[in-house]
Amino acid sequence: MDTGLNTTALGTPTHRFLPDGLDADLLSLSPLQFARALEVPTLVRVPGAGMRPPRAFACLLHGDESTGLEAALAVLRRPAVRAFDLYLVIGNVPAAVADGGFAHRFLDGQEDFNRVWGLDIDSPQRAAAAAIHDHLLEADLEAIVDIHNNTGNNPFYAIVTTDDARDVNVATLFTTTVLRWDLGVNTLMESMPPDVSGIAVECGLPGLPESRAFAVDGLRRFLGTRRFRDDRVRFDVDMLGNLVKVRVRPEIDFTFDGTLDTHDFVVADGADTANFVDVDAGHVLGRVRPGADLPLVARHPRGDDVTHDHLAVTGDGRVVLTHPTTPVMMTRTVPAARKDVLLYLSDHLPPPRG
Numbered sequence: 001m002d003t004g005l006n007t008t009a010l011g012t013p014t015h016r017f018l019p020d021g022l023d024a025d026l027l028s029l030s031p032l033q034f035a036r037a038l039e040v041p042t043l044v045r046v047p048g049a050g051m052r053p054p055r056a057f058a059c060l061l062h063g064d065e066s067t068g069l070e071a072a073l074a075v076l077r078r079p080a081v082r083a084f085d086l087y088l089v090i091g092n093v094p095a096a097v098a099d100g101g102f103a104h105r106f107l108d109g110q111e112d113f114n115r116v117w118g119l120d121i122d123s124p125q126r127a128a129a130a131a132i133h134d135h136l137l138e139a140d141l142e143a144i145v146d147i148h149n150n151t152g153n154n155p156f157y158a159i160v161t162t163d164d165a166r167d168v169n170v171a172t173l174f175t176t177t178v179l180r181w182d183l184g185v186n187t188l189m190e191s192m193p194p195d196v197s198g199i200a201v202e203c204g205l206p207g208l209p210e211s212r213a214f215a216v217d218g219l220r221r222f223l224g225t226r227r228f229r230d231d232r233v234r235f236d237v238d239m240l241g242n243l244v245k246v247r248v249r250p251e252i253d254f255t256f257d258g259t260l261d262t263h264d265f266v267v268a269d270g271a272d273t274a275n276f277v278d279v280d281a282g283h284v285l286g287r288v289r290p291g292a293d294l295p296l297v298a299r300h301p302r303g304d305d306v307t308h309d310h311l312a313v314t315g316d317g318r319v320v321l322t323h324p325t326t327p328v329m330m331t332r333t334v335p336a337a338r339k340d341v342l343l344y345l346s347d348h349l350p351p352p353r354g
């Protein structure tokens, strides 16, 4: 095949563009073998009949989230002639193939590949993202779905950046549990122009057959739906939003399964099982030694510190929420919490009317 490899002026490979689809040899590979064959962030175009605007999906923007690639290969292995060109973004391939495969969200020295879209080019990740972004803009997409996994226990849910009817209708091809994302953190979906429905889908933990089956089901509906209605929202949805980021303070040594003998903060056992569950004031996130300060910081998307509006430490060292809220995306590993957040707090929003 044409290797489609693009390089910088210094000869460093940035990304591949494969405009003629994937050949049978590539499609027959396992997800990890496939990622190894690509080597770098890759954009594939699977040509269609050109009767409808192109659609796209993205996977592996986080290198440890394998479900999207598993689902993409499963869907693309079935021969199909579509009315539209289909684009597939395979994101942080170097992170995906390192250390035995699907072990790193991003590598040390890299930027998070889902925080680099629409920014000035001053890193290899931004250069690859910008080049892929240019192709996607030129393609004049109708919609793009970015497929992710969580690092903790969560239901399947979709993420939208607006409550426009078409965006919500694309989301509900996957699920009616929907999160409204207004963080402005340079994700792929946020970088899309307003006339492109850009959503993300979170498919539970990676590596599980139910995660893969959920992604395959949704992708087939996404590809098999003739038109995305934009005049009204088709289905009732549960919409959560007003996200507040909760991070562990960088100087705090914390653990999910250790003790306060050796750590400053112990996250409550099974804390991630409260994801998407409405909890009352007093809900315990973890413990510190009695008299210790709050180990967490809470911020609004705009950066305002709202720690003391949402969190407190009791006299005996319980770290608690101070209002009824709905925790989402609580992780269960230290590296994931360090690289992103420990959890978000959310509120129920009125259902979109479209």
Ligand SMILES: [Zn+2]
Binding pocket: 061, 062, 065, 114, 148, 149
């Ligand atoms: Zn992700």
